[in-house]
Amino acid sequence: MSEEQYTPKKAGDSRLDSHSEQKVPKKRTPVLLRLNRRAVIFLGLQTIALILYYVSGNIQYFLESNIKVILWGMTVSSIALALFCAAGVGESIFYALSWKEPRFFFKLIPYGIIFLVSLAFAIFSRTVDLLSLGY
Numbered sequence: 001m002s003e004e005q006y007t008p009k010k011a012g013d014s015r016l017d018s019h020s021e022q023k024v025p026k027k028r029t030p031v032l033l034r035l036n037r038r039a040v041i042f043l044g045l046q047t048i049a050l051i052l053y054y055v056s057g058n059i060q061y062f063l064e065s066n067i068k069v070i071l072w073g074m075t076v077s078s079i080a081l082a083l084f085c086a087a088g089v090g091e092s093i094f095y096a097l098s099w100k101e102p103r104f105f106f107k108l109i110p111y112g113i114i115f116l117v118s119l120a121f122a123i124f125s126r127t128v129d130l131l132s133l134g135y
Contacts (some may be wrong), residue, residue: 043081071129073091078122085115
C-alpha cells in the first residue's frame with residue numbers, strides 16, 4: 001500500500017467517536033422487575049401447559065385421580081401467577097412514581113391483564129374440581 005492511499009484516522013474522524021462523545025444513558029429495567037417478569041413468563045407457560053394437558057387428558061379419558069392432580073397443579077400455578085402479577089403491578093407503580101418515568105405504566109397493563117386471566121383459570125380449576133366431587 002502506498003503512502004498516498006493510506007491516511008491515518010484522526011481522533012474525531014470516525015462516526016463511532018462522534019457517537020461515543022454523546023453518552024446516552026441506557027434505560028435499564030430494575031433487577032427486581034426483570035426477575036418478576038421472568039417468573040411471570042415461567043408460571044404463565046406452566047399454566048398454559050397444564051391447561052393443554054387437562055384438555056388432552058379429557059379427550060383421552062385420563063383417570064379421575066390424574067385429572068384432579070392436573071387441576072390442583074393448575075390451581076397452584078394460577079394462584080402463584082396472580083401473586084407475581086400483583087407484585088408486578090405494585091413494582092411498576094412504585095418505579096413509575098419514584099423514578100418519574102411513565103414507561104413503567106406501560107409495563108403495568110400486561111401484568112393487570114395476566115392477573116385477571118390467571119384468577120379466572122384458578123376459579124375455573126377449583127370449580128371443575130369441586131363439581132367433580134358431586135356438589
